[in-house]
Amino acid sequence: MVSNRSLVLLQEPTGMPQVGKDIDYRTSDIDIESAPSNGLILKTVAIAIDPTLRNTMRLSNPKPYAPLYKKGEAMWGYGLSEVVVSGNAGWKKGDILMTPLTKMSTYWRLEEGELNGPSKAGYKKIDPLPDLNVTTYLGALGMPGMTAYMSIKDIIGDFKPNSKLFVTSGAGFVGSLVCQIAKQAGVKVIASAGSEDKVAFLREKLGVDKAFNYKTADIDAELASFGGEEGIDYLYDNVGGKQLNSFLAHSAVHGVVVVCGAISAYNASKDQPAEVISNFPMAVLGRQLTVRGFIVASLYPRWEDSFWKEMPKMVQDGKLKSQEDVRVGMDALAGSFEDLLTGKHQGKLIVLVDEEQKGRWIQRNPDGFA
Amino acid sequence: MVSNRSLVLLQEPTGMPQVGKDIDYRTSDIDIESAPSNGLILKTVAIAIDPTLRNTMRLSNPKPYAPLYKKGEAMWGYGLSEVVVSGNAGWKKGDILMTPLTKMSTYWRLEEGELNGPSKAGYKKIDPLPDLNVTTYLGALGMPGMTAYMSIKDIIGDFKPNSKLFVTSGAGFVGSLVCQIAKQAGVKVIASAGSEDKVAFLREKLGVDKAFNYKTADIDAELASFGGEEGIDYLYDNVGGKQLNSFLAHSAVHGVVVVCGAISAYNASKDQPAEVISNFPMAVLGRQLTVRGFIVASLYPRWEDSFWKEMPKMVQDGKLKSQEDVRVGMDALAGSFEDLLTGKHQGKLIVLVDEEQKGRWIQRNPDGFA
Numbered sequence: 042m043v044s045n046r047s048l049v050l051l052q053e054p055t056g057m058p059q060v061g062k063d064i065d066y067r068t069s070d071i072d073i074e075s076a077p078s079n080g081l082i083l084k085t086v087a088i089a090i091d092p093t094l095r096n097t098m099r100l101s102n103p104k105p106y107a108p109l110y111k112k113g114e115a116m117w118g119y120g121l122s123e124v125v126v127s128g129n130a131g132w133k134k135g136d137i138l139m140t141p142l143t144k145m146s147t148y149w150r151l152e153e154g155e156l157n158g159p160s161k162a163g164y165k166k167i168d169p170l171p172d173l174n175v176t177t178y179l180g181a182l183g184m185p186g187m188t189a190y191m192s193i194k195d196i197i198g199d200f201k202p203n204s205k206l207f208v209t210s211g212a213g214f215v216g217s218l219v220c221q222i223a224k225q226a227g228v229k230v231i232a233s234a235g236s237e238d239k240v241a242f243l244r245e246k247l248g249v250d251k252a253f254n255y256k257t258a259d260i261d262a263e264l265a266s267f268g269g270e271e272g273i274d275y276l277y278d279n280v281g282g283k284q285l286n287s288f289l290a291h292s293a294v295h296g297v298v299v300v301c302g303a304i305s306a307y308n309a310s311k312d313q314p315a316e317v318i319s320n321f322p323m324a325v326l327g328r329q330l331t332v333r334g335f336i337v338a339s340l341y342p343r344w345e346d347s348f349w350k351e352m353p354k355m356v357q358d359g360k361l362k363s364q365e366d367v368r369v370g371m372d373a374l375a376g377s378f379e380d381l382l383t384g385k386h387q388g389k390l391i392v393l394v395d396e397e398q399k400g401r402w403i404q405r406n407p408d409g410f411a
Numbered sequence: 412m413v414s415n416r417s418l419v420l421l422q423e424p425t426g427m428p429q430v431g432k433d434i435d436y437r438t439s440d441i442d443i444e445s446a447p448s449n450g451l452i453l454k455t456v457a458i459a460i461d462p463t464l465r466n467t468m469r470l471s472n473p474k475p476y477a478p479l480y481k482k483g484e485a486m487w488g489y490g491l492s493e494v495v496v497s498g499n500a501g502w503k504k505g506d507i508l509m510t511p512l513t514k515m516s517t518y519w520r521l522e523e524g525e526l527n528g529p530s531k532a533g534y535k536k537i538d539p540l541p542d543l544n545v546t547t548y549l550g551a552l553g554m555p556g557m558t559a560y561m562s563i564k565d566i567i568g569d570f571k572p573n574s575k576l577f578v579t580s581g582a583g584f585v586g587s588l589v590c591q592i593a594k595q596a597g598v599k600v601i602a603s604a605g606s607e608d609k610v611a612f613l614r615e616k617l618g619v620d621k622a623f624n625y626k627t628a629d630i631d632a633e634l635a636s637f638g639g640e641e642g643i644d645y646l647y648d649n650v651g652g653k654q655l656n657s658f659l660a661h662s663a664v665h666g667v668v669v670v671c672g673a674i675s676a677y678n679a680s681k682d683q684p685a686e687v688i689s690n691f692p693m694a695v696l697g698r699q700l701t702v703r704g705f706i707v708a709s710l711y712p713r714w715e716d717s718f719w720k721e722m723p724k725m726v727q728d729g730k731l732k733s734q735e736d737v738r739v740g741m742d743a744l745a746g747s748f749e750d751l752l753t754g755k756h757q758g759k760l761i762v763l764v765d766e767e768q769k770g771r772w773i774q775r776n777p778d779g780f781a
Contacts, residue, residue: 105698281692295709300695313687321691322651325670325704332702334695339665 045071047115047146048374051093053100058384063098064116071148076128079153081138082261086402088120088143089179095154106117107141115146117351119184121167121175122149123395129156132166139165145374147394161340170353174365175402180389181356181363184337188301189218190348191340196299197334199277200226205268207361208232211249212239213236214363215301219277220247221361231267233260233284246362246410249268249272255284264291272296272328281305282316289320292328300334362410364388367403370396415441417485417516418744427752430745434486441518446498449523451508452661456772457553458490458513459549460747477511485516489554491545492519493535493765499526500701502536508648509535509548512689515744532708544735545772550759551588551726551733553709558671559588560718562709566669566703567645570596573636577658578602580649581619582609584733584759585671589647590617591731594692598645601637603654605632607751616732616780625654634661642666651675652686653742659690662698670704734758739771 046068054063076082097110097117110116111403115280120143124136132138138151140163156164169175173182180186200206206223210216211232220243223230231251232243243252253263264273272293278285282305288298309315324375355361366386368377373392380386393402416438424433425519446452452662467480467487480486490513494506502508508521526534539545543552550556570576578594580586581602589611593600601621602613613622623633634643634657642663648655652675658668679685696700725731736756738747743762750756761774 201623270475278692285692300692303696306693315693317687317689318691319685319687321688322648322655322670322673322702323676323685323702325702326673327704329704329706329709330702332695332700333701334692334697336699339699 042070042150043073045069045148046371047144048089048371049114050098050110050112050116052112054098058095058098058378060192060379064375064378066371066375067113071146071150073148074123076126076403077150077152079129080125080156081124081129081132082123082126083122083138083144083149083151085143085146085149085394086123086137087176087179087391087393087395088118088374089183090381090392091119092381094378095382096116107241115144115149117142117144119143119179121178124187127171129153137167137169137175137178139167139183140185143260144281145394147371162341164241170357172404173353173356174367174404176365176367176393177363178358178389180214180365180393181361182352185389186218186352186361186363187341187344187348189222190352191337191344192299192301192335193219193222193277194344194347196331196335197297200228201274202227203229204274204294205229205231206275206277207264207273207284208249208265208277208279209255209284210234210302210304211247211252212242213279216277216279217247218363220249223277224248225355225360229267231263231273232260233280242410255280260284260287261290264288268293275299277301279304281318286316286318286320288323289318289330292324292330296330297326297332298330298332300332311392340368364410366390370398378408412440413443413518415439415516415518416741417514418741419484420468420482420486423483424468425697428465428468428748430749434748435746436741436745438485439519440613441516443495443518443540445535446496447520447522449499450526451494451499451502451521453492453508453514453519453521454495455513455516455519455764456491456493456507457546457549457763457765458488458515458744459553460744460751460762462751464488464748465752482596485514485519487512487514489513489549490734490764491548499523507539507545509537511554515764517741520680532711540727542544542774543723543726544737544774546735546737546761546763547726547733549761550584550735551731552722555584556588556722556731556733557711557714557718558707559585559592560722561707561714562587562594562669562671562705564714565710566659566701566705567667567680569597571644572597573599575599575601575663576642576645576647577634577637577643577654578619578649578719579618579625579654579673580604580646581622582612583649585656586647586649587617588731588733590619590705591716593647594618595725595730599637601633601643603633603650612780625650630654630657631660634658638663645669647671651676651688656686656688659688659694659698660699662694662700664698666700668700668702670702734780736760738762739769740764 042203047065058064073082119141122138173281206228208216212234232249233255240252240254243249268291274293276298279302281303306315366388419437428434443452489511492508576598578586582604600619602619603625610622610624613619638661644663646658646668649672651673675683736758
């Protein structure tokens, strides 16, 4: 038995989760000598702190999309762990496990029922390249990277020659990967963001062909001039609302819309309804559009091989950049929620839990745009 | 030279086209002995009178979707003609030509430039089965049948086992074919219509599992109860508006929407805006939906063979019924526009122009539901 430290949910928070009241650390004993039958003992390496984790705290939600945390137990997130002891023939000591159910604990145990049961698809073995930081596997080579890559592959397919793409929230983590993947395929890209700084980032660091501030620009005029006579072939949409509506009016025949997010509608209420989409479904009919929503888990089985073949190389070659905000140590976990929800972070927020072996996991400067 | 009678556009109508003022018959001479070099001399057999033809009369439309009629010249429509003299190696006397540019004339000439030029895809040779009325090739085996069949094949694919489909305007010509194709594939079908008579027709003649009057029913309640826990897998939509919006709220995960029409939005104006679609794009995102618009000409190349292999047999076997309103003779053409636009017809309105050979073209009772 060794001592195991965990970040635990104490109760459902109202508003911002308060450390000491809603979430806090607890210590318990854990057996890290003998693995569960056909299961694993794991050491948590790193966890991505995502906005969706806040939903996982809504214990009173009657129809949650994903499993909710349990009161008094360790929370979890999309993360990486190292196998300490394996009781399973498919895994050995030192293997790296990627799962959205990575425990916010120093150590954790994975039972046979989970590893071989109906949700086994959620547990992936990955093989991090030694010259990349392990945190990259929670960013450009993790779920956000899979989101960008696999949705393009599955919904758009190969970009048509000389085609044009509009990316909303282009300076966001997924959006910026989409812009870079498209630019490398020779696509002309227009992207939007909500501040002048981000617009400058899109132009100067991501090299998109055109960028605008959707809060101040004339969206219709921007898309009309970018699309020209033929219109814009693709929309990669994280926002919805006016920008989606405007794309529908300026899309090319046989245009494709990837619905990745709808930020503008997430907080819609009776008092503040979502922006009206007036060009649907007439534009879909008149221009023979395809519009598709997705979650990355549905695309993973089809695109897994091709993702691991193409994307790590692009990161290694410096062709696919991204910005990570890496915090170190178990202690950094609790405070990261407030920073995430108040926007006090630069890029993807990741906590490297395994502080002891920092030098092993982080070998080079973060992969930023500086 | 023989005398050739044509229905001619005299001027762009305002409102209902007036016979004698906007459209009228004219007679001229035509050479039906020597075909144009590499072209054809044709005798018009039958023409479908479609609402889109009214748009073809809008000579002042600056950006028409399709070629417009010319003042003083014969109008055209989707129809069938018989080759009288062929100057083209690909065609012989007696062949049947199907084209949306069938002239409203007794005879007409097709030049080489048209038959072999860029728009040659619009001229199809068909091989009508001797035991079917030729008019069927403008209905269940014509453009409406292709619309139903090819859009299902291309956008939905094979129906999933035990799946559920919602068809709006299910008693319309295309909608009723969609209902029948789906029922034969074992799909559970709910369909809507705008009158009690049509709802009865859906239930009693088409055998759908559930039918409702969208003007009086609680659409949400109908779709919720039909979809149950899993939701409805497919929407075949001719209407848009509230019904589309409600489907988005009651669709299954990975649901598919075929956007075939948007009747509810066609006459939208500033004063009377189209019904708001509030569930787009959130439902597309949350349920991973695919939404696609199409025109049948885009699908034809891919599905042509399979259409001719499957559909004529279904009609012959009485598994695919449809209602045609067949008028006979060149004289019936002019008046048919008013009947079409005022709804004075039962089923697909078709004029059999070639009255002389009526017995050859119409061999059995119209293929109705009686």
